[in-house]
Structure formats: structure tokens, C-alpha cells
Amino acid sequence: MSVTAPRLDYRHFLERRSFIEMGARERVRAVLDAGSMRELLGPFDRIKSPWLPLQGIVAQADDGVVLARGTLDGTPALVAAIESAYQGGSMGEVSGAKIAGALELACKEWEQGRPILPVLLFETGGVRLQEANLGLAAIAEIHAAIIALRRHVPVVGVIAGMVGCFGGMSLAAAMCSRLIVTRQARLGMNGPEVIEQEAGIEELDAMDRALIWSLIGGEQRRATGLADDLLEDDANTIAAAIRQAFLTAAVAPARSAQVERYAELLRRIDPKDPPDPQSLRTLWNPEAPA
Amino acid sequence: MEKMQYDYPATHPVAHRVHVGVVGSGDLEVLLEPSSDERSHVIVNTSVDGFGATWKNVLDRFFLRFQGAASIEINDFGATPGTVMLRLEQAAEGLRA
Numbered sequence: 001m002s003v004t005a006p007r008l009d010y011r012h013f014l015e016r017r018s019f020i021e022m023g024a025r026e027r028v029r030a031v032l033d034a035g036s037m038r039e040l041l042g043p044f045d046r047i048k049s050p051w052l053p054l055q056g057i058v059a060q061a062d063d064g065v066v067l068a069r070g071t072l073d074g075t076p077a078l079v080a081a082i083e084s085a086y087q088g089g090s091m092g093e094v095s096g097a098k099i100a101g102a103l104e105l106a107c108k109e110w111e112q113g114r115p116i117l118p119v120l121l122f123e124t125g126g127v128r129l130q131e132a133n134l135g136l137a138a139i140a141e142i143h144a145a146i147i148a149l150r151r152h153v154p155v156v157g158v159i160a161g162m163v164g165c166f167g168g169m170s171l172a173a174a175m176c177s178r179l180i181v182t183r184q185a186r187l188g189m190n191g192p193e194v195i196e197q198e199a200g201i202e203e204l205d206a207m208d209r210a211l212i213w214s215l216i217g218g219e220q221r222r223a224t225g226l227a228d229d230l231l232e233d234d235a236n237t238i239a240a241a242i243r244q245a246f247l248t249a250a251v252a253p254a255r256s257a258q259v260e261r262y263a264e265l266l267r268r269i270d271p272k273d274p275p276d277p278q279s280l281r282t283l284w285n286p287e288a289p290a
Numbered sequence: 291m292e293k294m295q296y297d298y299p300a301t302h303p304v305a306h307r308v309h310v311g312v313v314g315s316g317d318l319e320v321l322l323e324p325s326s327d328e329r330s331h332v333i334v335n336t337s338v339d340g341f342g343a344t345w346k347n348v349l350d351r352f353f354l355r356f357q358g359a360a361s362i363e364i365n366d367f368g369a370t371p372g373t374v375m376l377r378l379e380q381a382a383e384g385l386r387a
Contacts, residue, residue, distance in 0.1 A: 023312060043309045043321055056291045058337045058365050060313035061321055085314030 016234035019160045020184055024066040024083035027121050027160075030235040031079055031242055032070035040067040041098055049092050051131050060086045063094040067102050072117050072243050078106045081121035084163040090128030091169060096138020103145035103155075110152035117246050118149055120157045120176065125191060126167015139168035146175045150254055154178055156245045158238060159185040159218065159227075166191045174226070175256045178245040180238060181218035181227040188216040214277040225285040226255070292339045296349050298330040300359035308384035311377045318366040318374060320381045325359040336366040344371055352378045358385065 022030060029037050041047050043061035052059045064086035068079050080099045082089040091099075099120070109116045127135040146155050157176030159165045164186030165173045173179055173187060181187065190198075192206035205211065214220060222230040229245070231237050255262070265284050269275060275283055307323040325331060330353065334345055348371045362381070369377070 043319070044307055044323065053291065053335075056337070058291060058313055058335050058367055060319055060365055061309075061363070083312060085312045085317065087313075 016232070017236060018233050019235045019238050020162055020182070020233050022235065023085065024064070024081035024121065024123070027235075028066050028068045028070075028079045028081045031072075031119060031121070031239050032068065032077060033072060033074070036070035037068045038070060040069060040102065042066075047094055047098070049094050049128075049131065051092065051134070052087075055130050057087075057130065063092060063098065064089060065095040065098045067098055069116075072119075072246070075115060075117055075246075076109075077117040077119060078102055079119045079121065082124045082169075084123035087128055089122075089124035089163050091124060091126065091135045091139050091142075092128040092131040093134035093138055095128075096135055096142060100138055100141035100145050103142065103149050107145065107149045107152065110149070115153070117153060118155050119242055120146075120155065120172070122157055122159045122165040122169060122173050123161075123163045124165055124167075124169045125163060126169050136168060139172065142172050143168075143175060146172060147256075150175070150177055154246055156180065156242050158242065159187055160233065160238065161185045161218070164188070164191075164216070175254065177254050178229070178248070179221075179227045180229040180231060180241050180245065181221055182231055182233045182238075183213075183218050184233060185218035185221070185227075186213065186216045187218070187221050187226065192216075220277055220281070223281040223285060292334075292336050292342070294334040294336075294342055294345055296332040296334070296346065298332070298349070298353040300325065300328055300330050301357040302359065303328075304358035304360045304385055306385070308381045310380045310384060313365045313367045316368055316370065316373065318364055318369040318377055320377050321363040321365075322360050322381045322385070325361045328359050330356075330358070330360050330362065332362045332364065334364045334366060336364075336368075338366070338368050345374075347371070348374050348378075351375070352382075356382050358382075 046061050048059040048061055048063050064083040066081045070077055106116050106118050149155055154177035156178050157173045158180045160182050161184030170187055170189055192212045195204045196206040221227040229241050231241055268283050304324050309321055311319040313319050
């Protein structure tokens, strides 16, 4: 179930429910058991960014993060989803604190012997530049919370697209016990536009979509072993894979705990002669289908 | 960024809260909840300055048909009048759900 080849039947294609096209709140509802979703710090609590209006930017009432409790096959669950349409899914002081706080509370639940399954639905450009260090601090708290929670339960992450997952939040995705991606997903530290702006168009043409997805797209990340499940863009498939992940993810140590293994993989790369995306697949993950 | 307030008469209370939309490019968020009195109160926070008359036209037209006593907060990120009306109608539809 690690690599699921998309089925080419057009009827199936028409019947599927696109997860990518859903907003954050719809995604949470699609993942949790039907009727079980209870939102925490929702829009009517109006816990929003105090910094954006000072800079002439209209703030969203939930600061772009949807938190909810509910159940997955009857087991209590916590799902956090980032709304990419609001400020590029960026992490500010409030949105970051919402995720970090929720993960910390989930950790406390486990310490008191109450199981709760954590799911993170990423769709983010990383830190919100308007909130700078406050956003970065919140992201660091998210990292710490994932590591702490991972001792009790697999932390399952999903990157569906089309924004992807970048910056400090790409580290958060990498820390997840199991990472689910679609073909449309992207995972990387710097986004293509940032690389082009900083290093020039000779380094990377941010308009070249085929090139970008070949480097940081979901398929490549799966093939090089940096993501676990490559799924088609279907809400039911993704919801089923999340449930399955909690059954299987605990077996292997988390990627970010395998320091020596990844140091060895990095040593295989000669920076003077960097591999192309295809050869990186064989270099890093010889068992993966070419 | 501009903030505007409007009041409209109402004939009946609204039953529950409804949230629709997103503060994304060309879109808006509508938070609709029961009003504390027998009128409707609208607060508009918009990123685009100088369109007060247009907002009033759109809201006047919406409240020709919508008679519930609601507190409505709109967080707008440059939506066109058509999009604003669709989001308002979507919120009103959410009340019937």
C-alpha cells in the first residue's frame, strides 16, 4: 500500500472526491469519522493575528488553522489542517500556537493514559514573513511537540497540494512518523520562487513545473524514501490511508531519528556532480520502482 | 484596509451560527451569528479602500430578501460584488441547513 498506482478508469476518476480542492475545514471533516468533528478555537472564537491588521492586511477569524477533535474508526483523534488560500497557509504566531498547543495537549492526554491519534494536514509556504520570529518560534514549538508526541503514538502527516509544504513546516512534515503525499504535493525547504529569486533563473526556473515536480514533487519524494505513501487525490483514499498509518507506522524508527542512515545517504552525493532526479532515486532507494 | 458598519431591520431571529468562505485572493469570509437585538448588524473589514458605496449597494440588495436578525462580520480580501453576494447567499443557505 506504500505506492499506489493511480487507477486509470475514467469513471473512478469522475467519482473520486478531490482532497486538493477542499478547504482546510472540509479536509478535516473528510478525514474524521462522519459526524464526529468538533472544532476547537473555531472562527467564532476570533483568535486571530494581532499583527496583520497593523500592517494593513485583513485577518481571518481562525488565522488559517482548523483544529478539531473527533474519531478515527471510533478512536479519539486530533486533526489540524492549514488553509492554504489564506496567506499561503503561512504560520503566524496564532496559527502556529494553535497547532503546537493542540499537539502538546494531545501529548498530555497520552501521559494520562488517554489515547488520541494526531493528524497534521499540511498546506503551507512556511513561516508568515509578516510575523517573522513569532512564527518561527511557533514552528519550533510544533517541532518539539511532534517529537514529544511521537514517543506515544505515530504522528501522521498529509501533504496533498497544490501549495505543498515548505520552510520550517517541511521539517515538521519530515518529523512525522508517517508522511502521506499525492502526486501534486511538493515538499522542500525553499520554494522554487525563492530559489529563483535568490540564486537566479540559471539555478532554477520557477515556471518550469515539470522540472520542479521532478525535484520536489510527491512522486519523487516517495521514490527517494522521504515520503511513505503516494496516493491519488481522493478524500476517501487519503482518509483510509491515515487510519492504516496508525496501524503500521510504529514499526520503523522515525526518519528524523535515523541520523546515521541519512548522513550516509548524503555522503553518497557529490556536490560537484549532483545527481539528476532519476539517479537520486536509485542512489537513495534502490528498491523503489524506477 | 477599511472598516465599515451597517444596520438593517429584521423580522425574526436566526437560529444558529454559520461560517463560510476564506480570506483569500478575490474571496471573503462571512461570520453570521444571532444578533443580540432585533436588527441586523454588519461589520465589513476590507483590504480595498474606497468602495463604501458599492458595499452598501450589495448589502442593501441582500437585505431586501434576508430578514433574519443577524450579526454579520465580513473579512474581505478583494472580492468582487458578485462574489460577496454569493458568499452572503451561501451563509443564508447555511441557516436553512
